[in-house]
Amino acid sequence: MAAPETIAQDGGTWTFPASQPLVLDSGARIEGLELAWRSYGTLNADKTNAVLVCHALTLDQYVAGEHPTTGKPGWWTRMIGPGKPIDPAKHFIVCANVVGGCMGSTGPASINPATGKAWGLAFPVITIRDMVRAQAMLVDALGVDTLLAVVGGSMGGMQVLQWAASYPERLFSAVVVASAARHSAQNIAFHEVGRQAVMGDPDWRGGDYALHGARPEKGLAVARMAAHITYLSEAALQRKFGRELQRDGLSWGFDADFQVESYLRYQGASFVDRFDANSYLYITRAMDYFDLAAEHGGVLAEAFRKARDVRFCVMSFTSDWLYPTSESRHIVRALNAAGARASFVEIESDKGHDAFLLDEPVMEAALAGFLDGVERARGLK
Amino acid sequence: MNGETVREDFREILRLVRPGSRVLDVGCGGGELLELLTQEKQVDGRGVEISPQGVSACLARGLSVMQGDADRDLDQFPTGAFDYAILSQTLQATRNPREVLSELMRIADRAVVSFPNFGHWRVRWSLLSRGRMPETRSLPEPWWSTPNIHLCTLADFNALVADLGLRIEASAALAQGQPARPMDPSRMIENWRAEAALFLLSRRDGGDGVEPDPIQDDLFGG
Numbered sequence: 001m002a003a004p005e006t007i008a009q010d011g012g013t014w015t016f017p018a019s020q021p022l023v024l025d026s027g028a029r030i031e032g033l034e035l036a037w038r039s040y041g042t043l044n045a046d047k048t049n050a051v052l053v054c055h056a057l058t059l060d061q062y063v064a065g066e067h068p069t070t071g072k073p074g075w076w077t078r079m080i081g082p083g084k085p086i087d088p089a090k091h092f093i094v095c096a097n098v099v100g101g102c103m104g105s106t107g108p109a110s111i112n113p114a115t116g117k118a119w120g121l122a123f124p125v126i127t128i129r130d131m132v133r134a135q136a137m138l139v140d141a142l143g144v145d146t147l148l149a150v151v152g153g154s155m156g157g158m159q160v161l162q163w164a165a166s167y168p169e170r171l172f173s174a175v176v177v178a179s180a181a182r183h184s185a186q187n188i189a190f191h192e193v194g195r196q197a198v199m200g201d202p203d204w205r206g207g208d209y210a211l212h213g214a215r216p217e218k219g220l221a222v223a224r225m226a227a228h229i230t231y232l233s234e235a236a237l238q239r240k241f242g243r244e245l246q247r248d249g250l251s252w253g254f255d256a257d258f259q260v261e262s263y264l265r266y267q268g269a270s271f272v273d274r275f276d277a278n279s280y281l282y283i284t285r286a287m288d289y290f291d292l293a294a295e296h297g298g299v300l301a302e303a304f305r306k307a308r309d310v311r312f313c314v315m316s317f318t319s320d321w322l323y324p325t326s327e328s329r330h331i332v333r334a335l336n337a338a339g340a341r342a343s344f345v346e347i348e349s350d351k352g353h354d355a356f357l358l359d360e361p362v363m364e365a366a367l368a369g370f371l372d373g374v375e376r377a378r379g380l381k
Numbered sequence: 382m383n384g385e386t387v388r389e390d391f392r393e394i395l396r397l398v399r400p401g402s403r404v405l406d407v408g409c410g411g412g413e414l415l416e417l418l419t420q421e422k423q424v425d426g427r428g429v430e431i432s433p434q435g436v437s438a439c440l441a442r443g444l445s446v447m448q449g450d451a452d453r454d455l456d457q458f459p460t461g462a463f464d465y466a467i468l469s470q471t472l473q474a475t476r477n478p479r480e481v482l483s484e485l486m487r488i489a490d491r492a493v494v495s496f497p498n499f500g501h502w503r504v505r506w507s508l509l510s511r512g513r514m515p516e517t518r519s520l521p522e523p524w525w526s527t528p529n530i531h532l533c534t535l536a537d538f539n540a541l542v543a544d545l546g547l548r549i550e551a552s553a554a555l556a557q558g559q560p561a562r563p564m565d566p567s568r569m570i571e572n573w574r575a576e577a578a579l580f581l582l583s584r585r586d587g588g589d590g591v592e593p594d595p596i597q598d599d600l601f602g603g
Contacts, residue, residue, distance in 0.1 A: 107562045311445065333449060333457040341427075341445040345436045373443020 001179030007141050009092070011038035011061070013104055014138055022099065024132055028124035032113065035138050036236040037096035040064050040080070041088030043144065048172075048378055050144040051086055052135065053095040054152030054159035056357075057283055058224075058275055060103035063095040064088070070274070078359060085368035086151065090380070095131035096138055098131040098159075100283055102276035103310025109210065109276045119278075121207035126282055128155070128290045132162040146170050148378060149371060153177035154323065155283070158290050161303070161331065165292055166342060166356070168307035173374040175367060177315045178356040181300055181334070182291040187322065190230050191284040198277045207278055220277045223267030228267045233319035233352030293334075300334035311377070312342040313370040315363060354369035388471055390495040390579050391417060392555050393561035397493060397581050398422050402464035402521040405429065405488060407451050407481075408471030411438035419444070427463075429454065452476045455484040463489040470577070472496045473529040479494040479541060486547060486584050493580035495555065500534030516558050519576050542582060551581040 007014055016033040017024060023029050038061045041052060050125035053063050053076065060067075064074040080086040088094055097105040098294055100123070108123035115122070139147065152160045157179020164174050180187070198204055201219025205212050210213055229237075241260040256262040306312075310337050318327035325346050335342035347362045349355040356363065375381050391414050398404060402420045406415050409428030412435070416583035418424045421549035429434050439446035449455070451468070452475050466489035468481070475481045475497050485492040497519040498504075507515035514524035524530075525566035533541075542549060561579060565570045571578075 239506060313440070329454075329457065334460065336447075336457055339457045339462065342447065343436070343440060343445045344447045344449070345433055345440070346448050348431065362433055362437065366433075366440050369437055369439075369443075370442030376443050 009039050009043060009142070011036075013037075014141060015221070016134075016137065017042075019380070020137060022130065022137070024124055024130045025127040026125050030099075030106060030124070033099065033134065034104070034110070035096045035099070035105045035134055036101075037061050037094060037138060038063065038065075039095075039142075040093040040332055042192075043092040043142070047144055048145050048148060049090060050092045050094060050139070052139065052147050052150045052163075053080065053093060054131075054135070054150065054156035054163075055095060055098065056152070056154035056156050056235040057227075059156075060101065060272070060281070061095045061097045062103075064093065075299065075357060077100050078084065078357075079364060079367060085364060085371055086149075086330075090375075091146075091148065094139070094142065094144075096135055098133070098181070098283065100126045100279060100280040100286065100365060101136045107276065108207070108278035108282055118133050118208075118210040120210065121278070123213070123278070123282060125289075126286050127284040128158045128162050128286055132166055135159070135163075136167055141169070146172055148380075149173045149175060149374060151175040151177075151367075152179070154179055154353065155287055158287065158292075162290075164286050164307040164310055164312070165296070168310055171307070171310045172378055173311040173313070173370075174307075175313045175315070175370065176328070176331065177326075177363070178317055178320050178323050178353055179331075180295060180323045181303075181331050183288050184327070188288045190226065190286055190322075193226050195281050195284060197222040197226070198281060201277075204277065207281075209277070216277045217272045220272045220275065220280060221265075223280060224271040224275075225264040225268040228264060230322045231352060233321065233350055235319060235350040236352050239350070272292055300330070301337035304335055304338035304340050308341075309313070310340060311370075311374055314342065314344045315356075315366060316344075316346050317349045317351070317353070317360075318346060319350045319352040320355065322353040340344060386415070389580050390555050390561065390577070391506075393555070393579050394418075394467060394469065394493050394495075394560075395421055397551060398424060398465055400424070403462070404465045404467060405458065405463045406467045406469070407455070407485065408468060408474070409439060409444075409446060410435045410448065412442045412444045414467070414469060415439070415446075416442050441517060451481050455481065455488060458488045460487050461490070465489050465493055467493045469493070469495050470497070470520045473532050475531065476517075477484060478531045478533075479545070482582075483539065483545060486545070486582065491550070492547075492582045493579065494582060496533065496538065497529070497577045498572065498575045499532040500536060501576050505573070517576075533540050535566055535575055535578050536569075536579070538578070539566050542580070546585045547582045548585045549580055550583050553579045554582050555579055 013036045021029040021031045022033045060075045063076045097103040108119045112119040149215045150160045150163045158177040160174050160176045198219040201216035203214040204216035207223045244259045292303045293300040316325040332344045404424040404426045407429045409430050415426045429449045434447045466485040503517045504515040552566045554564040555577040
């Protein structure tokens, strides 16, 4: 490992030094890659209290505190904050926007130094492992050898699993919430619907919309609407909206008559304000390509062979049909086969996949208990 | 799971388990036994527990625990992964006790199994005198709310053990508030006397290189 260039805590954008291009799984290299990151809390003298939080598909580095552009609380303030399971008073919490993202990290909307124009589809295809490789370099630069925990939900959980496979010696514990060790055919199918919606928008312009001063807003909004349905459950949709109407009667047309329609339209419209269409293509592709077993001869347990000493906590939700409990059990079985210290809990919830972002006291208690045990084992208390 | 007598077996289990061994506690509840085993025997322990509350309690103790069902989820553990599999006062609550016992013996070299003895004289007396399902110290719930769906007597269990070709390495009678008492499970009187029983079982093909088939009378002194 190259001598880490120590950078200030707290966050900003870290530019990869010239000596360290990011070499991608595809074989491509990105020089001078930038990672936008945030940290909360302080690294202790022994450097044993660092917690890396990995974000999901459309989230970002603003995991706690207030989001600077939306003014809303960070996306996981239920789990991260004073008195929460991950607490800046005792943990040094780091979260970085993934490679290919659009919240400050190098992605398809960034300027390609070779052309002086936005990368667009010239941006190389990235993988979950590429994201993790970049995170590891940032962690190096922060002067952290071993992370107390790597924690993530959904795509973040995939990154956690990849961490365990790629850098087991740098992990003390790993928390995987509502995730999977591979993207299923159904997962890929939904992503393909989203990508086709984006690419079918005439304003997408072969990915070069930025050059034309256009944005494929319609396509991206439809992609988000479809995806959003997969994040919920039928029970949650029924409870929230049922067949309630927006107005007194039916319009006898195609306006948003039902509240659920109006809700989805709002979700789609607000998403295009904060997300880049090409980033959506690249990140969904990275998830589709994810198959941790494949890089270990098809045997998932092999991926965890060197992670036997890592303490794992896997959580799933009963109503998550996007990353169902069976996917978590698949991970857990492999962890057991590898002889790893695995814990698993299935949380009763009707909120679907998004439950991991919502008020779920059992999830909070389980994470708090797990991290408490991890801290004791690490000699932090 | 069975009121107050059940934790009588913890001390005996602590005595039986070799220090530093790999232990799976199936139906580990809030992890009390696993914590004791970790602290006093430095075991490398894992738990399986069906209730999320129990799982949370285990996590809070810093234990590794899987939410799961003894009937369904033992197949996720590889063959021979543990030195001991513990089934403390849970067998009678499983849907397929025979299957569960076989699975335990696949996962581990030895199994420690404890259960309430339905052949105990109080149980027999209750049935005989009142003609009703017994509610005793070791079986405190009424029949319609008890989690125990496959109750058995000491003699029944002996028969199952023989049928599965397992070897009894040790057995003890348990009673509330009293230390475990070694017993010969094949003696008819024990089937009347033992409120609950605890067995240390191994495969007859003797995992762990134990010599085959010692005569049971040798173990229990007749």
